[in-house]
Structures are given as structure tokens and as C-alpha cells.
Amino acid sequence: MATSAPAREDLLARYEPVIGLEVHVQLLTATKIFCGCRNRFGDEPNTNVCPVCLGLPGALPVLNRQAVTLALRAALATHCSVAETSVFARKNYFYPDLPKGYQISQYERPLATEGYLEVPSGGALRRVRLHRIHMEEDAGKLLHEGFPWSADKSGVDYNRSGVPLIEIVSHPDMHSSEEAHGYLTALKAVLLYAGVSDCNMEEGSLRCDANVSVRPRGADRFGTRAEIKNLNSFRNVARAIDHEVARQVAVIESGGTVVQETRLWNADRAETASMRSKEDAHDYRYFPEPDLPPLTVRAAWLEEVRRSLPELPADKRRRFVAAYALPEYDAGVLTFSREIADYYEAVARQSGNPKASSNWVMTEVLRKLKDADDAFSSSRLPAAHLAALVRLVDAGEVSGRTAKDVFEKMWATGEAPRAIVEREGLGQMSDEAGLQATVDEVVATSPDQVATYRKGKTATLGWFVGQVIRKTGGKANPQVVQALLKKALDR
Secondary structure (H helix, E strand, O other), X not given: OOOOHHHHHHHHHOEEEEEEEEEEEEOOOOEOOOXXXXXXOOOOOOOOOOOOOOOOOOOOOOOOHHHHHHHHHHHHXXXXXXXXXXOEEEEEOOOOOOOOOEEEEEOOOOOEEEEEEEEEEOOEEEEEEEEEEEEEEOOXXXXXXXXXXXXXXXXXXXXXXXXEXXXXXXXXXXXXXXXXXXXXXXXXXXXXXXXXXXXXXXOOOEEEEEEEEEEEOOOOOOOOOEEEEEEOOHHHHHHHHHHHHHHHHHHHHOOXXXXXXXXXXXXXXXXXXXXXXXXXXXXXXXXXXXOOOOEEOOHHHHHHHHHHOOOOHHHHHHHHHHHHOOOHHHHHHHOOOHHHHHHHHHHHHHHOOHHHHHHHHHHHHHHHHHHHOOOOOOOOOOHHHHHHHHHHHHOOOOOHHHHHHHHHHHHHHOOOHHHHHHHHOOOOEOOHHHHHHHHHHHHHOOHHHHHXXXXXXXXXXXXXXXXXXXXXXXXXXXXXXXXXXXXXXXX
């Protein structure tokens, strides 16, 4: 018999999810981590390969300095402690996409440890602790479909073999799918701001595994965790966590035992399925990589990287609240993207009205980008043009309603707002003498509404204002119209 929804919610309320995330991030380098092959997505299979990334006998790896620099940027941007000396290790396992039979990674002595990420939560920022960031090379990619022989064979593309990665491992500090989604969103923003990666999940630049367990609420001891793989979007991370929490609770409540294992997320069926028993570190037979010396990061190099970092999302968010008197929500939306944040700030400075600028960027600009599923480009609507539109509204030269029509034309043509207003006669009517005749006409032709107003139902005034604005094609200044109507109605 199926459990009813209220009963299921009551059951889940008795258990606390414990969630940690492992995020693999491809670094934005021109070449691979240990050789000079191109690091580029979408090329013909097996064209960006050489003896080093194919693991041919006698080929020796040489560490890519730019990959280390980008890894250091990620470590400093997430407040980690960077080790002066870290060591590469061989992680041994067999899989067709791993030509050497081992992956060069870091194990006992990673590049960076014990940082934190500031994640928006309930209008504030909370910290999720990071356990470690280590560098490693990517494996190749198995191809199971899309080729004439796919019905009975699989292919392997080694173009991705040797692409530089960092793995960012959080502490188990998250307790809901919403918190996990917020963490990933904040992490992506930090990595994009810092120029570490393009974070394109569709191309595999950012990949996430979730470690999930449950325990009775109030308990200190962790439950047995399952690792969930094949999570190709933030939405699927959240869905997979919710499913896995419910599955583990059901296992425990039925008298069973949750086993440590790796599970795959099936998005079509919205469920996880067992893949294999979860490996422990000793299963990989880690040992120091004999062909690479220890990596030493001197203080001067670290300071050079630190100085090159831009203002990061959490700091920018706090500054927007303090400097522009924005609500926390506005500041969070505007700082998610560095390009949008810089654009907003340019509009706010030039318009002199930070809150109105925030409203225009958050509602109209972001709406247009969402509708078009397009990347932001300030050349589409220069900040100076949007700032000029804000000033026209503030000066009473254009009504708020008309301004939205002007915005649509600006977005389509790239023209300045004043040119559109003057060419199409969209300026706001603020002249009392010019509006008086329309006001008198509306009052004269609405005796029932006049009687209602004069009986004390003054809310009717809004109806009269709307009628005048409609008759002027939306051009009438509402404040001027309201003042004229009050004089006429109160006679």
C-alpha cells in the first residue's frame, strides 16, 4: 500500500539529510595539464592527443603552470589554505577511457584545504565549509551512440584525456536539496568571476557527484552514505538528492540497512539505481607519482594570484547593499553574473537612481535574456542608453508605461531613448493647460462615478486617472492628472 503524501512528509521530517558535494571543474587553459595538446571541446574524436595523454611508454608529463595558477585562483576565491608543497599521486583503476591504467591526481597532500563558500540563504549569507581542492587530469570519454556502429560497439574519445581539473570537495554541511542547489549556484558564480572555468555543464566543464546520507533528527552520528553520479544539471542534483533521501528513509523504516555504494541518477525515471559498491581510498592503491616532482607554491606566486582576483560575488553583494541601499534580494540577483553586476553598476552611476536601475535590469533586461535564452552583451543595450531612459522617467518626460514601450524599441534597434521618444512623439504630457480639456471631458461624461466620489468613496479617483491616461494614449503625467482631477471633483 502506497504511503500518503502527508504521512510521507511526516516520515521525512523525522530524519535529517546530510549532504556533501564533490565538484569536478575543467580549468580554462589552452592546453592540457601535462602536455601541449589543445584543451578544446567539440573537436573530432582523438585529434587532440599525443604520447603523454595517451599514456604511451616512455612519455613523461610536464605540469602546466597556467593550470596551477587557475587552481590557485579557485583556492583563494574560496578562502582555502594553500599548501606550500603538494604532491601528485597515481590513482590506479581500470576503465577503457583511462589509457594509462591510472589517473594522475592528488591524495594525501592536496593543493588546498579547509576553505569556505558564502551561500545566500534566507536573505543572508551562510558558510559551507570546503574540505579540500586538489588538481588532477581528466579521463577520456566513452561514446555509446550517434555512430553507424553504435548498435553493437562503443567508442572512446581521448581528446578529454589529460584535460586539467580541480576537484572541490565540501564538508557535509548541507541538509536539503535547496541548500545543495544554492551551494552549486554560488560556487559557479565564484568560479566564473575568478575566470577559473566556463562552468558549462552541457560540455562537461562542471560535473557534480552528491554524497547523501540520513540520520534521525538530533543525532550526531552520520548515517551510511551513497554517492550519486550522472548529475548533469543543478536541477537534477536537487531531484536526485530528494529521491535518494526518500529512498534511504524508506529502507530504514522497513527494517533494512542502507549500504555504502555508488548510484546512478536516471533523469527520465527520476530515480537512482545501484551502480557498484563504493570504493575506499585503499582500493585505488594510491602512491606518489614518480614522474612529477612535488609542486611548490612560493609566497610571491600566491600573492601575485591573490592581487589578480576581482571583487567576488559575496563582497560585491555586500557593497551593493551598503553603497546603493539595495535590498539583499536585489543585490543577490544582480551579482550572480559578473557581467550583469558590472552593467548594473554602470547604469546606476550614470542614471543617479540605483533602485530604479536595479528594477530595470532585474525585470526587463533579465527577462529579455531569459526569453531569448541568450548570453548577456552590453552592446545590445549600452548602459548609457538604459541610464538615459531612467533619467527620462525621473524627469517626468516619459511615463513609466511608455518607458516600457521605449525599452522594447531600444532592445530591438540599439537606439538611444530620446531619439525614439522624439521621433514617435512619446513624450509625457505634463502641461496642465493641455490636459485640462481631457480632464473636464472625463468628469462631464461620468456622472455616476462623480456622484460615488463625492459620497466619500475617494478610491474612485484612480478610475478617473486611468480614463484620462487612456484617452491621451498613455502620455499623460499621472501626478499632474491626479491633481487636476481632485480640483475638478472637489468643487
